[in-house]
Amino acid sequence: MALSKSEIKTAYPLPSYNYRVEIAGAAVGFSEVTGLSIKRETSTYKESPVGGGAPGPLVMRMPAQVTNPTITLKKGVVRKSSVAALYEWINSTQINQIDKKDVYVRLCDEKGEAVISWKVVNAFPTKLDAPSFTANSNDAAIETMELMADSILIEEA
DSSP states (O other): OOOOHHHHHSSSSSOTTEEEETTTTEEEOOEEEEEEOOOOEEEEEEOOOSHHEEEEEEEEEEEEEEEOOOEEEEHHHHHHHHTTHHHHHHHHGTTOOOOEEEEEEEEEOTTOOOEEEEEEEEEEEEEEEEOOTTTTOOOEEEEEEEOOOEEEEEEEE
């Protein structure tokens, strides 16, 4: 039996290429975003069995602290101050004035409307890589920025 258009819209996964990135409310065109993961460290507890139960210690694993996410953003270098905004942001950390910003990565539908958003809370840059330069290549010049954040929240539209 064929699915209706509305059933297809709700049952099929969205393509990963239709997204947008916003840093402090301003849209920035990145070609790749990685590291949107929520992870917890674990703690292992061992205790002796009580009353002659099973031999050996009882091992329990429990969730512990949240691991701070590291987000990697990649974008092509274009003319007219392409690098300036990212450079100014990471350069501000040299004078001990860290400007933490919220970053949104929004996965969009075919109309360009956000369906799911990942909010990277209190992000700040830790690394900015210039493109690799190779004389015998015709690849695009891609710069890479790494961000450290407090947490990631997932919001549905």
